[in-house]
Amino acid sequence: MRIALDAMGGDHAPAETVAGAIEAIRDDQALSVVLVGNEAALREELKERNCADMGISIQHASQTVEMDESPLSALRRKKDSSIRVAVDLVKSKGADAMVSAGNSGVVMATALYVLGKLPGVERPAIATIMPSLKDHFILLDAGANVDCKPLHLYQFAIMGEAYSRFILDIETPRVGLLGIGEEDAKGNELTKEAFKLIKNSHVQFIGNIEGQHIFSGEADVVVCDGFVGNIVLKVSEGLAETMAKMMKREIVEKSSASGKVGSLFFKEAFKGFKKKMDYSEYGGAPLLGISKPCIISHGRSSSKAIKNAIRVAGAFHSKGILDIISKELKEGLSGRKSVVVEK
Amino acid sequence: MRIALDAMGGDHAPAETVAGAIEAIRDDQALSVVLVGNEAALREELKERNCADMGISIQHASQTVEMDESPLSALRRKKDSSIRVAVDLVKSKGADAMVSAGNSGVVMATALYVLGKLPGVERPAIATIMPSLKDHFILLDAGANVDCKPLHLYQFAIMGEAYSRFILDIETPRVGLLGIGEEDAKGNELTKEAFKLIKNSHVQFIGNIEGQHIFSGEADVVVCDGFVGNIVLKVSEGLAETMAKMMKREIVEKSSASGKVGSLFFKEAFKGFKKKMDYSEYGGAPLLGISKPCIISHGRSSSKAIKNAIRVAGAFHSKGILDIISKELKEGLSGRKSVVVEK
Numbered sequence: 001m002r003i004a005l006d007a008m009g010g011d012h013a014p015a016e017t018v019a020g021a022i023e024a025i026r027d028d029q030a031l032s033v034v035l036v037g038n039e040a041a042l043r044e045e046l047k048e049r050n051c052a053d054m055g056i057s058i059q060h061a062s063q064t065v066e067m068d069e070s071p072l073s074a075l076r077r078k079k080d081s082s083i084r085v086a087v088d089l090v091k092s093k094g095a096d097a098m099v100s101a102g103n104s105g106v107v108m109a110t111a112l113y114v115l116g117k118l119p120g121v122e123r124p125a126i127a128t129i130m131p132s133l134k135d136h137f138i139l140l141d142a143g144a145n146v147d148c149k150p151l152h153l154y155q156f157a158i159m160g161e162a163y164s165r166f167i168l169d170i171e172t173p174r175v176g177l178l179g180i181g182e183e184d185a186k187g188n189e190l191t192k193e194a195f196k197l198i199k200n201s202h203v204q205f206i207g208n209i210e211g212q213h214i215f216s217g218e219a220d221v222v223v224c225d226g227f228v229g230n231i232v233l234k235v236s237e238g239l240a241e242t243m244a245k246m247m248k249r250e251i252v253e254k255s256s257a258s259g260k261v262g263s264l265f266f267k268e269a270f271k272g273f274k275k276k277m278d279y280s281e282y283g284g285a286p287l288l289g290i291s292k293p294c295i296i297s298h299g300r301s302s303s304k305a306i307k308n309a310i311r312v313a314g315a316f317h318s319k320g321i322l323d324i325i326s327k328e329l330k331e332g333l334s335g336r337k338s339v340v341v342e343k
Numbered sequence: 344m345r346i347a348l349d350a351m352g353g354d355h356a357p358a359e360t361v362a363g364a365i366e367a368i369r370d371d372q373a374l375s376v377v378l379v380g381n382e383a384a385l386r387e388e389l390k391e392r393n394c395a396d397m398g399i400s401i402q403h404a405s406q407t408v409e410m411d412e413s414p415l416s417a418l419r420r421k422k423d424s425s426i427r428v429a430v431d432l433v434k435s436k437g438a439d440a441m442v443s444a445g446n447s448g449v450v451m452a453t454a455l456y457v458l459g460k461l462p463g464v465e466r467p468a469i470a471t472i473m474p475s476l477k478d479h480f481i482l483l484d485a486g487a488n489v490d491c492k493p494l495h496l497y498q499f500a501i502m503g504e505a506y507s508r509f510i511l512d513i514e515t516p517r518v519g520l521l522g523i524g525e526e527d528a529k530g531n532e533l534t535k536e537a538f539k540l541i542k543n544s545h546v547q548f549i550g551n552i553e554g555q556h557i558f559s560g561e562a563d564v565v566v567c568d569g570f571v572g573n574i575v576l577k578v579s580e581g582l583a584e585t586m587a588k589m590m591k592r593e594i595v596e597k598s599s600a601s602g603k604v605g606s607l608f609f610k611e612a613f614k615g616f617k618k619k620m621d622y623s624e625y626g627g628a629p630l631l632g633i634s635k636p637c638i639i640s641h642g643r644s645s646s647k648a649i650k651n652a653i654r655v656a657g658a659f660h661s662k663g664i665l666d667i668i669s670k671e672l673k674e675g676l677s678g679r680k681s682v683v684v685e686k
Binding site: 132133143146147178179180187188189191210211212213214215216226227228230231232233234235236237238239240241242243245246 | 558570585
């Protein structure tokens with residue numbers, strides 16, 4: 001399998017992207033990686049690491065996309081960006097899947113424009129992985145679609161469930177609809193309609209799930225529109241950081257001697273906690289509903305995050321999840337109910 | 344000032360509600376409280392506390408509303424509930440304001456039905472107070488309106504700003520619109536339109552604010568629709584609890600001796616943190632846009648939370664905030680721009 005990696009994407013590119021590619025190939029000999037980006041810079045990175053003949057090739061791209069660039073501007077003016085060239089490689093079958101830690105809006109727009117949607121999918125979604133007390137869960141859409149219709153949420157449920165089943169190896173993922181009350185009839189206009197559609201689908205639907213229960217691990221797949229999903233993601237990041245700062249302040253404010261001892265304990269505990277919260281463990285967020293496997297990684301991705309994203313991109317391709325999703329959207333899951341959705 | 348207190352509302356009623364009323368009056372002799380609920384039970388509570396002649400009276404109500412009861416059912420079948428009688432007291436001018444830690448949906452529906460909206464207000468909102476690294480901020484709507492129009496969000500901004508100015512004593516509150524990007528043009532259909540309205544109003548508008556920045560204290564007032572607001576509130580509660588559990592587990596998993604010491608430090612730090620997160624410090628959430636001052640308190644309210652809610656209800660009335668809001672919705676703030684909103 002050949003993965004196209006946007007080697008210029010992310011805050012720590014190209015050092016961490018190249019290192020991640022090398023780690024991925026060391027872990028799995030069946031993988032090969034095409035580093036996409038400034039050839040001279042990438043060659044230099046590889047040389048420093050003595051990895052000239054490892055199943056890593058380079059595809060030059062003369063441009064890079066900034067993190068704050070708009071999708072429209074990037075699509076128009078950066079036709080030779082590392083994102084665009086990586087996506088083009090997948091289109092031309094020069095690669096089976098792509099990974100980028102760059103501007104996620106631009107990756108989504110470029111993938112949609114160049115590769116198109118999977119047949120039957122109305123709107124592709126970003127599925128992000130979040131930690132729970134039990135393990136972790138996926139949340140989708142995490143920001144691709146700010147205004148959704150009930151059918152979109154229904155399709156997010158089908159796609160997220162399949163991804164959870166095949167990539168996260170959960171036998172029968174429990175799907176919840178993010179809402180503001182547990183009762184079936186609670187929610188806004190969008191979720192009340194989506195509820196009915198998901199209820200009639202083949203997925204194991206646990207109904208509405210309230211915000212306070214997502215982190216206790218009651219659902220494996222949490223469905224919401226991209227506006228809500230993105231806010232949940234960002235609020236969680238912000239609160240986790242704020243809590244850590246507040247607690248640290250509490251400890252430091254204690255009398256100096258015991259404060260120092262406490263601070264040490266806190267540091268240790270927080271390290272373990274951070275590991276659990278760490279997106280880099282889970283290997284990035286798939287763009288579900290694009291016709292080919294595309295994975296976006298956090299802008300702060302370390303080599304480990306990139307390595308895991310490459311691994312997931314490989315599995316995404318090799319397990320044929322897109323065919324499965326396409327089939328399940330059309331027919332439901334064999335042996336379970338299928339649903340016909342009218343638009 | 345006379346505050347009607349739903350003495351049967353909340354998980355710890357009537358013990359904590361009665362205790363809260365007593366504490367409020369001890370703190371502020373200008374207050375008097377009408378305890379609304381089962382007369383015999385309340386008389387017993389007062390007797391136990393030797394508070395027969397303290398400016399506390401009792402108004403009997405034969406019914407109580409359950410926490411999971413629907414607003415419609417409560418309005419129809421519980422016409423003598425402690426919530427309903429407390430609201431009726433405000434309507435008949437037997438009280439200036441009301442406080443309840445009971446079923447918040449029922450309180451909102453009853454207040455809306457009995458007291459009606461403040462002139463000029465399209466939709467009343469629940470304004471909840473949340474902690475930030477700097478201090479705290481108010482978030483509205485926290486759940487009253489699941490489907491909003493731009494005009495509603497605009498009015499939430501005006502109402503929240505006035506409340507923040509007069510009750511939280513912030514001279515020029517910074518108002519932010521909760522969204523998924525900092526750029527003016529980012530957001531969903533609802534927030535993009537609301538952005539323009541708020542921008543043209545008299546409030547100090549800092550534009551879109553992303554979820555990760557609300558807890559760092561960049562805004563004093565955060566505006567969103569009730570669906571998003573309720574999810575933010577619940578996700579925050581859930582994550583804070585989960586983080587605490589995860590970190591505790593980390594500490595306990597360390598070797599037993601140091602684990603115990605660490606656990607002690609953690610407990611201390613967490614206590615301080617919890618105090619900061621504690622809604623009971625801030626005195627409940629006002630229903631902004633109802634024609635009279637109504638405050639809802641958390642279902643888990645302690646006597647301290649009730650005391651603070653009573654204090655805030657008194658200030659809400661005595662500062663004449665509702666008249667101010669009504670005027671500012673109509674004319675803007677004198678000396679600053681006003682806005683004419685077409686429906």
